Amino acid sequence: MIKRLYPATFTLLLLFSASLILTTTAEPDSGFCDGKCKIRCSKAGVKDRCLKYCNLCCKECNCVPSGTYGNKDECPCYRDKYTGEGKRRRPKCP
Template sequence: MKSGSLSLVLVSLILSSFLLPHAIADSSATYVPSFCDSKCGARCLNAGVKDRCIKYCGLCCQQCKCVPSGTYGNKSECPCYRDKLNSKGKSKCP
């Protein structure tokens, strides 16, 4: 009984060691934290609701790979960022 459960634990550990690096690599491949975090932090510096601004800026940054300079406006620098609209037809990206 003990050897059976020990074998099961060992097999589980071995399988997880093979699967875990692939899961981590796939999730980090779509997000560039240093670029998006620094750009969105600067973009949302004067926002009234910073956490919401950073959230939507981060989503737009991941998809567009750019964030306009400054804290407001300048969206012509990044057409993808400028053209993203929410369900109400307003700009999705701050």
């Protein structure tokens, strides 16, 4: 029984570790997001919150719209992220 499980377990472990490597290398480098988000949040009233959510969105979407406001059509993933539901639904990304 153990001899039969060993190859299957090894194969699953190998596939899992390969998927982790691909996931971590697919993210943009933090310098890209930091630079774009500093520009995006330069005129924000609450800069630390703006930078936090901009960086989260950048890492998920791999892009940040140009300028300090608007232009979200340049990055549909960034544009379409929302928090909450119903009346509380608000854009997640600044």
